[in-house]
Amino acid sequence: MKAAAFDYLRPGDVAEALCALRDDPEAKVIAGGQSLVPMMNLRLARPGTLVDIGGLPGLDRIIEDTDSLIIGALVRHRTLERDPLVAARTPLLAEAATHIGHPGIRNRGTLGGTLAHADPAAELPLAMVTLDATIHVESIARGKRAVPAAEFFASYFTTALGEDELVTWVRVPALGPRQGWGFHEFARRHGDFALAGAAVLMETTPDGRVAGARAALMAVGDKPLLVAEEGTFAAGAPLAGHADTAGHARTARDAGTPLARDADTAGHADTAGHADTARDAGTPLARDADTAGTPIAGGVGTDAALAGDGAGVPGPRLWAKAADAWTAGLPAAEDPALTRRLAGAALRRALADAYTRAPGHPGTRARGMKADG
Missing domain, CATH: 3.30.43.10 (Uridine Diphospho-n-acetylenolpyruvylglucosamine Reductase, domain 2)
Incomplete structure (x- = not known):
């Protein structure tokens, strides 16, 4: 047509x-x-x-600020993927961009367009929520507004953007001196829409303990879901949950609109069969999905949990505990069990990578856990 x-x-x-x-x-x-x-x-x-707006001057720039990057709405996905400044200051964002479609798409797609489109299975909205970015928008009637990424995405393909507003700039905090990051997604093929994905920012202490983590999931609800905020791993602190995510999913489903119905099941019609095929073939995706979300006794946030595998260094047991807690009760689509397994596996791998990348620590990769299988 x-x-x-x-x-x-x-x-x-x-x-x-x-x-x-x-x-x-x-x-x-x-x-x-x-x-x-x-x-x-x-x-x-x-x-x-x-x-x-493809020819608007200035909005295709990346500006380095003291503790952040200011990225124009017309910056292409390919630029986010390959720009050395993005890789150095916000490496999670650079990694997320590599998973967007294929080079032809990344050469044309823009940051502002992806954020305004608000696909819950898209990589850049997930990265922005995890990085606690601020999205700047403008209109004649309201002037300039700064909207936190966690508040910008409202539901399926729906944002806080007014009909007369335009995304102009995005401020993305730079990686902190004691922070590590992780990003992992599962898709049928590289470039396909994600079945589930996770991004993590983790802060560690000089003695190798986890001081805090911020984590979010994509393709498991009506928008990127922030499942853990800073301080989640602090001693005695409860897990940051996603108490309202089930309500969001129910609201979308109960609305009965074609968009809500289609989006609630989009991309998952064949996931059960795909998982069976992968499991029979013994692929890493199936093995990881089957082991994700295994309950482990004890509470995350306690000294015992932070001790990880008994050597004083956080490890796979802690990542599994966190993934199990953060994926419990997800507003799942057609196959809740598979969605939770995939989300849990993505979280475990993102947590392992984040700890490995935190400055000055041996990380889980040195302890025998392969973070990027």
Whole structure:
């Protein structure tokens, strides 16, 4: 199919783009077009006007600040993947970008477009929530707003962005001096939509203990789910949960809209059969999924838990405990058991990588746990 008729505008600056969005409530912004154009061709989107911001000056820059990067909305996925400044200051973001589609898609897709599209199975929204990024938006009516990433994503393909607002910049905190990071996702093939994924930021103490962790999951609910916040591993602290995620899922399902129904099961129709096939073949995905989420006695956050495998260094037992707690009661799709197994496996591997990458510590890889199988 071909797109329905539309008007086309290519503004010369941000102010002109904002005026176009104010004047036409049915206008849609296009930059890379990797999501909007297919939707238009299928007549799932029928904008009255396409506002092409691909040529706006300045929004394709990456600016280094004291403790963060300020990234323009028009920065391409390929730039996030390969830019040395991104790799040095926010390596989790660079790693997440490598999992987006294929090189042709990464060469066209933009940061702002991915965030505004808000696919719950997308890598960059997960990275932004985990990194506690701030998304800056502008409009004629409301001026400039700064929205925390954890509040920006509302539900399936829905954000806090008004119809007349435009994503302009994203401020991403830089990796801290005692922080490590991990990112892992499961997909049928590299470049396919994720079945489940996890990202972790972990802070360690000089003696090798875990001081805190921030973790989030993708493709397991209606938006990126923050399942652990800073201080989660602090002595005596309860696990940061996701108490409202089940409610979000119920709300979406109960709404009965085609989008809610489709999104709730999107990408999972064949996961049970896929898992059976993988298990029969003995693939790492099946083995990891089957072992994820195994309950282990004791509470995460206690001194005993932080002792890991008994050598005074956190290890696989701690990662398994955390993954089990953080994936309990996930708002799962068609196959709750498989979703939880995959999410748990992704979390365990991301936690192991985060600890391994924390400065000055041997990490789980040195103790025989392969973090990137």
